[in-house]
Amino acid sequence: MRASLSFKHGRYCGLNIRSGIKMFENLTDKLGNVFKGLTKRGALSEGDVDTALKEVRSALLEADVALSVVREFIDKVRIRAVGEEVLRSVTPGQQVIKIVNDVLIEVLGSNESELLIDHAPPAVILLVGLQGSGKTTTAGKLALHLKSKKRKKVMLASLDIYRPAAREQLRILGEQAEVLVLPEIEGESPEKIAKRAMASSKIQAIDVLILDTAGRTTLDTAMMSEAKEVFKLSNPSETLLVADAMTGQDAVQTAKAFSELIKISGVVLTRSDGDARGGAALSMRSVTGCPIKFVGVSEKLDGLEPFYPDRAAGRILDMGDVVSLVEKAAETIAEEDAAQMMKRMSQGSFDMNDMLKQIGQLKKMGGLGGVMSMLPGIGKLQKQMAANNFNDKAISKQEAIIYSMTKKERINVALLNASRRKRIAFGSGTAVSDVNRLVKQQQDMARMMKKMGKMGGLGGLKNMMSSLGGGSSNSEQVSESQSPVMDANKMAELQKMMGGNMPNLGNMANRFGGAGLPGLGGKPSKKRR
Amino acid sequence: MALNWFKKLKTGLSKSASKVEGAIASITGKKTIDQETIDNIEDELILADLGIEVAARITTKIKNQKFELNKNKEIEKLDIAKTLASEIEQILLPSEKNLFENVSSKPHVIFLAGVNGSGKTTTAGKIAEQFRVQNKTVVLAASDTFRAAAVEQLKTWGKRVGAQVVSGVDGGDSAAVAFKALQLAKNEGIDIVIIDTAGRLQNKKDLMEELIKTCRVLSKLDKDAPHQKVVVLDGTVGQNAHSQLKSFDEAIGLTGMIITKLDGSAKGGVVVSLAESYKIPIHAVGVGEGLDDLQTFKATSFSRALAGLDEI
Numbered sequence A: 001m002r003a004s005l006s007f008k009h010g011r012y013c014g015l016n017i018r019s020g021i022k023m024f025e026n027l028t029d030k031l032g033n034v035f036k037g038l039t040k041r042g043a044l045s046e047g048d049v050d051t052a053l054k055e056v057r058s059a060l061l062e063a064d065v066a067l068s069v070v071r072e073f074i075d076k077v078r079i080r081a082v083g084e085e086v087l088r089s090v091t092p093g094q095q096v097i098k099i100v101n102d103v104l105i106e107v108l109g110s111n112e113s114e115l116l117i118d119h120a121p122p123a124v125i126l127l128v129g130l131q132g133s134g135k136t137t138t139a140g141k142l143a144l145h146l147k148s149k150k151r152k153k154v155m156l157a158s159l160d161i162y163r164p165a166a167r168e169q170l171r172i173l174g175e176q177a178e179v180l181v182l183p184e185i186e187g188e189s190p191e192k193i194a195k196r197a198m199a200s201s202k203i204q205a206i207d208v209l210i211l212d213t214a215g216r217t218t219l220d221t222a223m224m225s226e227a228k229e230v231f232k233l234s235n236p237s238e239t240l241l242v243a244d245a246m247t248g249q250d251a252v253q254t255a256k257a258f259s260e261l262i263k264i265s266g267v268v269l270t271r272s273d274g275d276a277r278g279g280a281a282l283s284m285r286s287v288t289g290c291p292i293k294f295v296g297v298s299e300k301l302d303g304l305e306p307f308y309p310d311r312a313a314g315r316i317l318d319m320g321d322v323v324s325l326v327e328k329a330a331e332t333i334a335e336e337d338a339a340q341m342m343k344r345m346s347q348g349s350f351d352m353n354d355m356l357k358q359i360g361q362l363k364k365m366g367g368l369g370g371v372m373s374m375l376p377g378i379g380k381l382q383k384q385m386a387a388n389n390f391n392d393k394a395i396s397k398q399e400a401i402i403y404s405m406t407k408k409e410r411i412n413v414a415l416l417n418a419s420r421r422k423r424i425a426f427g428s429g430t431a432v433s434d435v436n437r438l439v440k441q442q443q444d445m446a447r448m449m450k451k452m453g454k455m456g457g458l459g460g461l462k463n464m465m466s467s468l469g470g471g472s473s474n475s476e477q478v479s480e481s482q483s484p485v486m487d488a489n490k491m492a493e494l495q496k497m498m499g500g501n502m503p504n505l506g507n508m509a510n511r512f513g514g515a516g517l518p519g520l521g522g523k524p525s526k527k528r529r
Numbered sequence B: 001m002a003l004n005w006f007k008k009l010k011t012g013l014s015k016s017a018s019k020v021e022g023a024i025a026s027i028t029g030k031k032t033i034d035q036e037t038i039d040n041i042e043d044e045l046i047l048a049d050l051g052i053e054v055a056a057r058i059t060t061k062i063k064n065q066k067f068e069l070n071k072n073k074e075i076e077k078l079d080i081a082k083t084l085a086s087e088i089e090q091i092l093l094p095s096e097k098n099l100f101e102n103v104s105s106k107p108h109v110i111f112l113a114g115v116n117g118s119g120k121t122t123t124a125g126k127i128a129e130q131f132r133v134q135n136k137t138v139v140l141a142a143s144d145t146f147r148a149a150a151v152e153q154l155k156t157w158g159k160r161v162g163a164q165v166v167s168g169v170d171g172g173d174s175a176a177v178a179f180k181a182l183q184l185a186k187n188e189g190i191d192i193v194i195i196d197t198a199g200r201l202q203n204k205k206d207l208m209e210e211l212i213k214t215c216r217v218l219s220k221l222d223k224d225a226p227h228q229k230v231v232v233l234d235g236t237v238g239q240n241a242h243s244q245l246k247s248f249d250e251a252i253g254l255t256g257m258i259i260t261k262l263d264g265s266a267k268g269g270v271v272v273s274l275a276e277s278y279k280i281p282i283h284a285v286g287v288g289e290g291l292d293d294l295q296t297f298k299a300t301s302f303s304r305a306l307a308g309l310d311e312i
Helices: A002-007 A019-039 A046-062 A067-081 A084-088 A092-108 A135-148 A166-177 A190-203 A221-234 A250-261 A279-288 A309-316 A322-332 A335-346 A352-364 A367-374 A379-387 A392-403 A407-411 A418-428 A432-454 A458-468 A475-479 A484-498 A502-512 B002-025 B035-047 B052-064 B077-095 B120-133 B150-161 B174-188 B205-221 B240-252 B270-277 B299-306
Strands: A123-128 A154-158 A208-212 A238-244 A266-270 A292-296 A304-306 B108-113 B138-142 B164-166 B192-196 B228-234 B256-260 B282-286 B294-296
Touching: A046 A067, A046 A279, A046 B052, A067 A092, A067 A279, A067 B035, A092 A279, A092 A309, A123 A135, A123 A221, A135 A154, A135 A166, A135 A208, A135 A238, A135 A266, A135 A292, A135 A304, A154 A166, A154 A190, A166 B150, A190 A208, A190 A221, A221 A250, A238 A250, A238 A279, A250 A279, A266 A279, A279 A292, A352 A392, A352 A407, A352 A432, A392 A418, A392 A432, A418 A432, B035 B052, B052 B077, B052 B270, B077 B270, B077 B299, B108 B120, B108 B205, B108 B240, B120 B138, B120 B150, B120 B192, B120 B256, B120 B282, B120 B294, B138 B150, B138 B174, B150 B164, B164 B174, B174 B192, B174 B205, B205 B240, B228 B240, B240 B270, B256 B270, B270 B282, B270 B299
Parallel strands: A123 A208, A123 A238, A154 A208, A238 A266, A266 A292, B108 B192, B108 B228, B138 B164, B138 B192, B228 B256, B256 B282
Antiparallel strands: A292 A304, B282 B294
């Protein structure tokens, strides 16, 4: 299951923001806006494609994708987008999205890749890069990864004789990862250290020797030839270019200079947990032709994750993991439940019991953050939610409040006078203001449900519920993993139905002022009032 | 020194400069500047990390400017380069501000913050060196209690520049280290306190809180401390530099910035887009790993280097 990995990394506020992919969020927002216009059109002209691509171009540039890479990318998309392929298809907008998506995946690399270190030991991994790109930290992370996940005997050796305390840093990291570190000898040249490290790892039957080099600027010819020398004599199985995910247009220059000098086998993108748009990933990948093997996602030693091109591309396109959402929802929401809730919703009777059910379903699906991260167009909302401390904890609180109500109260909130509210607050360990907020929310949602029923949005809602709940008519289709185009379809439907664009949900979160927004069905629109 | 600075900067910027030059060179022999040339120039400016907006604005200026034709009735490419340089200079001039201008209080506290690997520790060492040259005593506070061997790195710099280094236990309270350093400076009559904080990504809320706390703790000893709050930015970073500057400014209220690694293949154009968007002074640029490789930022030199012109 594609989504399974995404729930492993709980981050702040209990939101399961998928750390490795986070850097693309801003780009995601941007492209989301570009394509919002496209999805709404019936047919696409050449001009439409061009307009969209202009937006894609500037979005990519603003995301620090290198210009040459952007050009290449845009050309590829244009060639495929303009012409029969698009004009013949039924929904051209989605076709373009799919093409952009395909090309993105191509550029990012279509395969996950492992480290090739399983030949005669010691296999050497050489780390190179600019100053401050995170080589030493990455060396420590790799050592821990290989030791604990691959059961390798690892040795670290620092060839950085320039930066003060660089070797000390590696030694400490080695101690933390509990791997061997080559002892330092003063006055040795990097080449000599490399030789000694290789000899020493042979004797000690080391599986993988990780060589951490000094940072160097690509213009520094002396340092670059030193790197080449070390490369030649250590004959590494993997030569990884360590680069900052925040790198700007310089990414191309760096990638070119290093890959022309020595044979780079892969890229490690560090600081991918920042808020950079991550254009460097696209640039590095397309210039070196090497896969991005890992992304660094924290300052801690275990903050090293594989890079998933398809997911990254999906996020860039703001189409989210709708597939995963559908699959996951299908597992957890029982068909009858969905049908029943549908009926009740359409009648506008949405009481606390329904709310409770939704909260339960939401929890089963991996919490609010889990669901949110799978939905497209939600990057902004997530940020706002984080800002408002809007999280899974708040949801649990709401659950507790409802549990503290009597059966009658749950059906009819009108019963809740001040003294009852006080009792509920006391019983659930919350404040009366929390109870008030929940009641108001429930009423808002009930009102919205009713409105939606009247507006004739019911058809759309039904579709959504049946697809989410694995309803009878669509269940076969749903259980099979669907193409991004299908997802886009559904999202467009959903957006239309909601009568507004998804990012406006952000306002919602604000209005709720930190309270929960329970239930998938309860994604209200701005037309709520 | 100034010449040295220019030379280093120009070598560093040469990659982008030569491209800008290349774009300009393509107009050789032309009477007018056509759209293609304009697009080329714009692209090259984007390539230099100037950002889309600034690049577009500068190219529009070039497009709208009437250039005098030379005796061959052609546009002189030097003129375009000059226009480019002066446009950039205009953006940069208001940001030019020497780091050492406002050192009046004693002890004077300089607080360095920035993302990981931007070069804070190295910059701290270089600043200390400049104060040493001015015969001022310096204490370095190793407030980075997180990264392995960060303290040792600063201690090495301390030895090089003859400054005391105050440190705490690994994983300890970084604000306490800063506090200790300022206290020491007060007690021993040391002129300057430089606080080297741990690198942090600007979107890590709790880590940004830690910065705020450190500043607050310092102000308890001296209500004006830290007197200067400087963010250290990596010159090779692209448009994310904006996000960094904004977040750090929002957190602690910056008094200036230092841009490092401009000696490399760095594009440096991001400096222009930062100056354009923020009113935060640019103090200095880092152009190498040596002790004296921190140079006062000069708008004129920088813009001329970026446009591929020689220094006046």
